[in-house]
Amino acid sequence: MDELSVKSEIRRNAAVVTISGRVDSVSAAALDEQLSKIAHENNRLALDLSDVTYLSSAGVRAIVKTLQSAEKSGGGVVLANVSDAVRRVLETVGMMQMLRVFPSVEEAVGSF
Structure with a gap:
């Protein structure tokens, strides 16, 4: 199943957002x-x-827009559990230098 799903929960004063499925030109708006x-x-x-x-x-x-908004209010966006395919996309568009990436959600949350 490739339908986009977005779920969030609060852990240690950070919103952990679990994104599942395809994030394409149609689902990116959602x-x-x-x-x-x-x-x-x-x-x-x-x-x-x-x-x-x-x-x-x-x-x-969508991720960059959220990052910019969060940083303006003193927060930030970090990524966790990035697959090789997603990492290649982020590298191709030059975003790996802008984003902090962690191997686990726990490490990502702990970075705040």
Whole structure:
């Protein structure tokens, strides 16, 4: 199943956002909307990407927009469990230098 799913929970004053499925040009708008709502409540987000099967440039834009919004309010966005395929997309669009990536959600949350 590749349908986009976004779930969030609070752990140690950070929102852990588990994103699953395809983040393509169609579903990226829904991801952007959901991340904006979550970031409005908590400016520290750890995005668990372990179940992301595809990430388009529109999906990257949604993540970057959330990062910029969180940083403006003194928070941030970190990534956890990034697959090789998603990492390649982030490297290709030059975003790996901008994003902090951790091997686990626990380490990502602990970075705040």
